[in-house]
Amino acid sequence: MATIRDVARAANVSVSTVSLFLSQPHRVSEATRERVSIAVEKLHYRPNGSARDLRTRKTNTIGVFLHNLSGPFYSELIAGVEEVTDTLGLTTIVSGLSKNHLQGSLRLLREGRVDGAIVLDPAIESKDLRKYASASLPVVVLDRSLSANLQSDFVTAVAADHQEGGYLAGRHLLEMGYSRFTFIAGPIDSEDSRLRHRGFFRALQEAGVDTMTVPVVHGDFKEQGGAQAMAALLNNGLIPDAVFAANDEMALGVMQTLAQKNLRVPQDIAVMGFDDIRLARYVTPGLSTIHQPMYELGRAAMMQLDRALNGETRIPPIILPTTLVVRGSTVPQEKKAGENYYAAP
Amino acid sequence: MATIRDVARAANVSVSTVSLFLSQPHRVSEATRERVSIAVEKLHYRPNGSARDLRTRKTNTIGVFLHNLSGPFYSELIAGVEEVTDTLGLTTIVSGLSKNHLQGSLRLLREGRVDGAIVLDPAIESKDLRKYASASLPVVVLDRSLSANLQSDFVTAVAADHQEGGYLAGRHLLEMGYSRFTFIAGPIDSEDSRLRHRGFFRALQEAGVDTMTVPVVHGDFKEQGGAQAMAALLNNGLIPDAVFAANDEMALGVMQTLAQKNLRVPQDIAVMGFDDIRLARYVTPGLSTIHQPMYELGRAAMMQLDRALNGETRIPPIILPTTLVVRGSTVPQEKKAGENYYAAP
DNA sequence: CACCTCCTTCGAAACGATTCAATCAGTATC
């Protein structure tokens, strides 16, 4: 691989001139510009990124750290990030999409291979983030609140309004006339799940529902977990008329279990999810859910990061609104009063 | 940020000793090991990646270049890659998941920010690949054949057996008793589509079908494109009894159009796709399709790359088998002989 | 006691770029 030295030699100029030519061509004379340009071509010269990074102490690269990838859901997020990085002349790299990604992701952070990070990955612990975040490596988190152990001048957050989303779900189910609710939560340490939970219960309480009587069962945010949670519920003889799952994946699992048990959605039991993943539109019936503006979240995160890269500190978090999306898995209940849902199928 | 120099000073040893301590601790004496270790801790020292890369001329990073991301489809691929990189102690980064990713992806290749690349992105042109591929940056392509303009010692390929897959689809539709076929192709310059097409027609020809009479219409590999292609077909009065789309996305579009026109799948028209994306299992009816072993493809690609990284050149391509997945969108046809499918709905 | 080994430690030279102050050659100004 040819270096800038080789080019300089071939063009019979100094290294600095070549460098100048590369960055500000108008500052070198017509004649040398020509010669250098030819040398660059002939030698297929391409500047070495590591050397440049080392010298300039910047990588012009932003890291997006995800823990998995379900369809256009995260794809949208990345698209939002890239819209901003493109205009800023930065490159986006994504890391950590599979099981055992942790070591790799941390290495990128630790060794300063990115100028900034956007993190949506519960596997990366807050203490690590606090450790690595600095003026030269600001971080935007998407999956947690700025709790005590993440307090730092160089970490900020962007989030959808999970609580409001939970509230919207609750309102919707109430308006549809449902009355025997069940909540399928995510993992116990999921902040998102907790907020959705809280919003949901707030809506129920406002309507006079005694939330103490609403069963809550924890899943793992995966389809399988939702299916198991629903099965456990049914096996205990609990037959709600509306199930709200803390995310769409689990809602899908719930629908599967219901289908197996010959319970119809929405006639026998209504189901709601959260996220609005692509699949939600395709299953039958379509899944009513709470839409998270992933593209906007990505954009907002990157804009926050840009501010931090320009030296701002202690940037306040941003919360974006969620919206209700009604599909076939929830329907008005008027006409069905009187039926006995507690009868086993 | 503390540098290795700072550590050396703090521990009262030379820079080289610190470096040695970092890479082969057992080679420094108990006493200094202790002192250096403490200094590292106290200063929160973390080696600078760019400097290391510059010196060692390696990044220990592999780039995976994708053009978009549909669910676990690509996620699986990446998981397969990461399985291998993990065991090799390498880090995987992904680039190019949104619209305007090209400049960023090319920068990563151009500036030597990765030790090797796995490319599944038609937007990255073969001539660029040939330009960048070298002993120090081997490339594995997943979306094209090693055609003339990609001939290079440092590029190899991994692919699913698209032709065989097309053939399997054709055989299946024939066995089910269909007879009036239509093929919805991908973009004209898609090698994958061409191979699937060829395999499909081979199956038909073997069964004595005159493929000249089988209509082919080109889509863009997207849902929308499939929908339009099918609409165009129907508007021309062509009503096949089986549609084979070159990928699942388009097959989904086809199903949408059929639903709009009140044509039932599979009773009126059978539909097959290719890829076996996650959605295929969830739509109603489930989409019969050809499964691509994405995880295996990722693994195989990374293993090829590893061979190249170890100095091998001209590594022969690998082809992995595809499998038929039968779901609800295709059914045996015996009982339906005699009906007139050419009647407008 | 001289000579070898072995184990630690170290100094200095890379790696390939950027950047800044200095030089050089023309032109313009008085």
Place this chain on the structure above:
DNA sequence: GATACTGATTGAATCGTTTCGAAGGAGGTG
């Protein structure tokens, strides 16, 4: 004709590592 100015070019330092050959010292051997 001396001086100042402008624009083009350059030399050298620097970024933070790794690596290699050599030095220093302790211990063993004949």
